[in-house]
Amino acid sequence: MDLTLFVWRQKGPKDPGKLQEYKAKNISPDMSFLEMLDEVNEELVMEGKETIVFDHDCREGICGTCSQVINGIPHGGQERTTVCQLHMRKFKDGDTIYIEPWRAKAFPIVKDLIVDRSALDRIIQAGGYMSNHTGGAADANAILIPKPAAEMAMDAAECIGCGACVAACPNGSAMLFTAAKVTQLAMLPQGRIEAAQRVCVMTDAMLKEGFGNCTNHYECQAVCPKGIKVSFIAKLNREFIKAQLPL
Template identity: 70%
Template sequence: MKLKLHVWRQNGPNDKGRLETYEAPDVSPDQSFLEMLDDVNQALAKEGRDIIAFDHDCREGICGMCSQVINGKAHGGQERTTVCQLHMREFNDGDEIYIEPWKAKAFPIIKDLAVDRTGLEKIIQAGGYTSCHTGGVADGNALPIGKEAADYAMDAAECIGCGACVASCPNSSAMLFTSAKVAQLAVLPQGKVEAHRRVMAMTEAAKESDFGNCTNHYECQAACPKGIDVKFIAKLNREYLKALIK
């Protein structure tokens, strides 16, 4: 396949970015999207030109590093798929593809398609943990957790922290990301102890990191490569109300 790529190029947070056009002359339908970009970069490097910077790591859809808005949709819009798991068979010969970074005030651009997602770390640092005494490994089943709670917590814990929820949100809100951690810990006995403090601290950290406010667009769930449900945002709101009343 032969493709035409419109790629966002930007030298740093203060540079004014622009779309530049590249040819991908020999794309295999079996390649992943990132492999296709690797080929483009190899050709650029051979010509001595500046390669396109983008984040990636595991390339098997579990690390949350890849982060590209493809044709206007975070991760390309295929259901429950990260960019690295998006394959070129989804495109047709002659297609023009727009490749842009996550855009949000909270995600300053490092270079081209790579953004600084420290804001998400700050939210986790504010409360995305449980405080406990360290020591020997706890005995299995010493702390009974019901099947329903365990499943619910696992569904929430699927979040890989890529930031697609922020990138797809019209308000650049990180509420889905925040709620996944709040909800996961709120249903587990280890997390219940600090539930009130956690929801307050994490939502406050999101605000301080310049993420927007959630206005229930539900775009985040559609964009999430792990299918994190907005029911967790409802859960966060419930936890917030409980903490407020207490």
């Protein structure tokens, strides 16, 4: 396959950056999207030009590092798929592909397609944990957890923090990310103790980092590679309302 790429090139955080055209030639349909970029970079190396800088790590769809908006959709639009698991057979010979970084005030661009997502870490640091006393290991079944609660917590825990929800949200909001962690911990008895405080400090930390507010577009759910649902945001809203009520 031969493709025309328009890739966002930006030297550093202060550089204005621009879309640059590249030709990707003799691309195998069996390649992953990242392997296709590797091929383009090989060519650039041969030509003595600076390679396209992009984030990647596991290349098996579980780490959430590969942050690219492909033709206007974070991770390229294949359902529940990260960029590394997107294959070139999804494209046609002669296609034009636009590749941009996540765009949000809270995700400053480091270089080309790499953004700094540490704002998500700071939301977790604000309250995305549960406090435990250390000591002897507790008996495994000392605290019983109903199966549906455990399932829901596990579903929410699937979030890999890739930031696609932010990249897709028309408001640049990290509410789905925050809601996944709030739900995961609120469903478990150990996490309930700090649930009221957690939902407040995490949503406040989200705003402080410069993310927008959720206005229920549900665009986040549509692009999430791990299938995190907006019903978790409804759960976060319930937790927030509960936190306001006098006990």
